[in-house]
Structures are given as structure tokens and as C-alpha cells.
Amino acid sequence: MALSHLSSTRSNRLLRPLAAAASSLCRPISTSTEPLVIETSIPFTPHKCEPPSRSVETNPQELLTFFRDMATMRRMEIAADSLYKAKLIRGFCHLYDGQEAVCVGMEASINKKDCIITAYRDHCTFLGRGGTLLEIFSELMGRQGGCSKGKGGSMHFYKKESGFYGGHGIVGAQVPLGCGLAFAQKYNKDENATFALYGDGAANQGQLFEALNISALWDLPIILVCENNHYGMGTAEWRAAKSPSYYKRGDYVPGLKVDGMDVLAVKQACKFAKEHVLKNGPIILEMDTYRYHGHSMSDPGSTYRTRDEISGVRQERDPIERVRKLVLGHDLATEKELKDIEKEIRKEVDEAIAKAKESPMPEPSELFTNVYVKGFGTESFGADRKELRATLP
């Protein structure tokens, strides 16, 4: 016990020989913040800008945090899958597994005053912004303990304190909203930026181009992040877009193509992007990523792509496996420790689900709350205008 206590301090270099000797008993996970420089999988592809360097500065603690966060997200999404099949989650459920590196890498380079706004595949983004597993599962199951009081569901997670503006059902609608957020940040001289995420399907919406023009015209600190998972629900990108180079779509707006399955590349790109927009106006980041599940739980995900493709990506490019290899390769933790982390996460997720199940459903009176601002006093008429008449609170 004394050994593990000592080695969790920064002076673990001194204790390494001792630690190595005790490796078979318990080798502590490295929590060192010694800088480590790792190259991204592929260089960045720029459009009208100078790309950032491939060498990313990180440290063991950060890498292990990445591993833990992404494994938590993965476990959470898989648990949500089972809950949906057990009909505890109803409605529509869009899962993010495979794309975890995007939100984890993004969080690593920004703070909670920067705003993030995304579409409906938002469970992991919410977790990254500081949401708890309990809030997530409660909201998914429509309970009071959820982040939107159970009234939003899977597609509508929000967290005001952390600058997470949700959670939007209509494809592409969130991007012009992001422009508004960025304008407010610029006006208030916040030195913060907005990340507006959208998918490759949404990239063909007219409002995207309107947003690009507005943000470029007024030099807004907005980073438009296209999470390109190559399928707009059932339509492959080559069938929906003349130019699948989404990072070039901005034309006069610079862009950067990033390997979205490499969390370090994402971190580097977001850091670069934030610095860029605070000086020069908008930029587009295209994250080349992939989702293992179908578009939503109602979509098997195999009618428009082969199972070989899915398993191929899982073997070659899985974000969690990449970090696992890095951690093991740089000897920052052992296999067993990583497996222990995963076991711990599984337990956390199960506990959160159990607790969420205990949370009650919202009160029926909640049907009428938050339609208008509180105290507005209008009436909502019920079925026959006689029996039910509720004054909106």
C-alpha cells in the first residue's frame, strides 16, 4: 500500500525500479504529467490555411483520461442499446459509438465557456461537457432526474452551465443557431468560440451555406465541425454530395480535414481552430469518423453498408483501441489495469442505470410547463375546450 501511495506522486521516475519489481503484484497507473509527443495517424489536409503540426503534445495522465472517457462513452452507448431493446428507452435513440474521439478530443482543447451545439447524436457530447451518467440515463428513460427533466429525451440534452446548447432534431437547424451564439461571444468580447457540429447529411442543407456566409461576413468565432461518418442515415456520402470534401465546402472559409478516429488529431485540430477563429473568423473542420450502429435504433445499419466494412473499421481505426495501443506501447499502464478501468466503468454505468430507473416519471402537470415563459398566464385548452383548461404556469 505504501508503494502504490508513493508512486502516484510525480517522483515515480525514482521509484520505477521498485515498481518494476513489484509489477506482478500491483503496478500503478501512470498519472504523470510529463509531456509526451505523439504523431497523429495522418497529416492534416488544409484548405486555404496552414495546417497545424502532426506532433501533438500530450501526457500520460491525459491519455489515460482519454481512454477512460471514451470507454465510458462506449459502455454507455452499448447500455443504451440494451435499454432501448428492453423498451425502457422509447422514441428515437441515435448512438455515437465509434465517434467518441471527436467529442473527447474537442473537450481536451477547450473550456466550459466555449459553446458546443450539435444535432441529435448528443449523448457523448453531453457527457463530455460534464453531464453525469445518471442524468443521461434518466433523460433517456424520460424520468424527472434527466437533464431536460424528462421532457426532451434522447435528442434533446442541454447543459447551460457548461455551454452545451444541445441536442436538435431538425437536421442542420443547429448551425445558424451556432452563428448566433458566436456573435454573442464576440460581442461580449469573451475570447471564447462556438463549435457547431453537424453531419455529412446536414452539409447539404441550404441553411449551412447561409450560416457560412453570415459567419464569414461578420468574422464570427465559430468552428463548423462536420462529423463525417460517411452516411446520411441510409444514403452514402457519394450519393448525396457532389463534393464530399466537406472541409472545402466553405470555399472562401478555410478548412481542415482531420482523422476523427484519432483523439490526438482532434485535440490538435480543435486547439488550432479555436486560436484561428478568435483572430480570423470561421473555419470548417471535417472529422473523418464512423459510427458502428445504424443511424438510430430503428435502423439495423446493414442495409446500406456491409458488415465487413463495419468490422474492418472496428479493427483498423477504433479510437479506443488506438489509445489502448499508445498507452501500452509507451508503458503507461498494463493490460490488466486498463481492463480494470473498463470493469469499473461497467459497474458505474450499471449503477447509474439502476439509480435512473428509480427516478419517477414527470408529473402530468409538467405537460403544460415551459410552453411560454413562466407567469405568462395563457390558457391551454384541452380536449373539448370545456373539461380541461390549464393556465400555463
Next chain:
Amino acid sequence: MASVLGRYGRKWSLGCVSYHKNYLPRFSTVAHSAVPSEPIQQQQAGRSMNLYSAINQALHIALESDSRSYVFGEDVGFGGVFRCTTGLAERFGKHRVFNTPLCEQGIVGFAIGLAAMDNRAVAEIQFADYIFPAFDQIVNEAAKFRYRSGGQFNCGGLTIRAPYGAVGHGGHYHSQSPEAFFCHVPGIKVVIPRSPSQAKGLLLSSIRDQNPVVFFEPKWLYRLSVEEVPEHDYMLPLSEAEVIREGSDITLVGWGAQLSIMEQACIEAEKEGISCELIDLKTLIPWDKETVEASVSKTGRLLVSHEAPITGGFGAEISASIVERCFLRLEAPVSRVCGLDTPFPLVFEPFYMPNKNKILDAIRSTVNY
């Protein structure tokens, strides 16, 4: 023009094919029963199928009978999210049945242009909740094209299909009923079927109608509603309401999935001695005022029910028109049993919906007024 016709192999003009003879274009908003509605039940025997299969069959027939008809929308190529378009791309080719990018405004604008060139453009909007980016195109372009060009151009060949309505767990953006917004626009038609056999006939009529039509399909019934559907090509007249249940105490008017709920309420009311007449409006604009007026003149009471929120819903138009026409005959105020004035909720859906018990309560209070 002739060269364009020649390119598509055969001449296309409305009325040259035998089964079109019964169908006359409508120019007034008043429905005349000059067109005899084909007694479909007496025709060739049908096959038992559900709503999406009936719609699929209708689309197959529409594309087969008219070489200048096209079906497109998001993900229609592999059959669509509700399987309404299965087999079409394989049978008619990718140049007639194709996927569009994710851009509703673009899809509908494109469809209007295609229709303006004398084609039958059947555009699919994946869920009626997503029709709003296209709302400007429908209201400002499609509805007014004929009017503002003085009859030179029209987009009559346009049909927009969209699944609408609650489905039990759809939440805010997969359950909306936006028919009321479109009923406020002169120049287009809004058609809503209640069952597979109705859907097939109404969809074929809508596609072949010379006015732009917005065709809402009740998504709850896609799999749930099963009945015998004749296999041949048949059309049902638009702007003609149908009395699907005869009665003498109160008239109930509805459309789409809501009718099955209303029917259950009618059966329950029957046990209490209240004889209900149930009318399926089928076409919301231009709607068949005569049939409803005749019915209310008989019963003296009216109840309208729809899933959309009550304020400003289409029930308000029916109520106002009938009160104008039948004021002295009415025994009780017109009752509207509709969705609540809130956004379509997620977990609260059972409270929001105008279910059988709410309708039953309203029937009783109207009859006992």
C-alpha cells in the same frame, strides 16, 4: 415539346388511357358528385395488405402507367424508412427513382420545377415534421404558380408525400400533424387516407390530379392497418367525403388514423344508445362541405377530432363553416376533441392525444347539452 415527348417513348396526355375517363379535373371548391366513385369493393378481388404495401403498389402503378413520373426523396432508393418505395428503383431504374441529398427545400423546389415541365413528380418528405424548410416552396411557389402566370404554367403534376401523425413514441419531431398549415393555402390540395384501400386509390388520384397535392400518410397505420386491397389500377375521387358509419344523433368528422379511434368511441356510444354518424373527410382542402352539411342537417350535432393542437387546427374551419350553414339546425355547440396546445410531447403523449375516452366524453356532453 414534341421532341421531348418522343424521347420518352410514348405520348402522354391526360385522358388518353381508359381508366382516366372517369376522372375529371376539378375547378371549383364545391364538390360535385358528377364523378361516380368507382365501387371498388365490387371490382376484382383484392389481396390482404397493410398501408405501406398499398402505397407501394400505388407507386408501382403510377410509374408504370406514366413514363414521365418520378419518385424521389431521402433514402427512397433502398425502399425508404417505411418501405413505401421498395422495388421501385430496381424496376424503373435509378433515373426515375432516386435518392436526394438531405435538403427538403431543395427537394420540393426541384419537384416543382420538374412538374412545371409536365412531369409527374412524386416527392417524399421523410417525416411531415421536416416539411417546414419546404414550406416556403409549397406556399409561395407551388400554390401560386398557375395563378401568377395567368395559367401559362402550372405544377399540377406535383405530389408531395409525407408520413404524419403520432406513432406512440415519436416525440417532438416524428409525430407532428401539420395539415392545418397547408389547409390555409389556396392553390394546393391536402389529402389524407384512412386505410390501405383508400390510400391506394387516393394516392393514384393525387398523382394524376392536375393540381399540386400534399398527401399525408398516417404513419401509425403503416403496419397496423391491414385490409383487402384490389390489385388493379383504381382511383378514388378527391374532395368527396365518405360517410363510413350511419347514425342519427351526432355527426363526427375526422381523417387519417384518428378515424379508427373515433370509430371505437362510436361503438361505445352505441351501447349507451347514442347513434353516431362518422364521416371521413379524405380531402381537407378543397373539402366536401355538402356531405358534412347534409349530415349535420340530419343529426343537429357536430364533433370534429384531430391530433393536431386544437387552436387553429382544421377543426376550427369545419366548425365555422358548418355553423354558418347549419346555425338554426344545431342543437349544441360544435365540439372539437383535439391535441392540446403544447408542442407534441415525449412521455406525455397519452395525455396529449385525443383518445377514445375524451371523444366519448365529448359525445355525451354534446348529446346531453
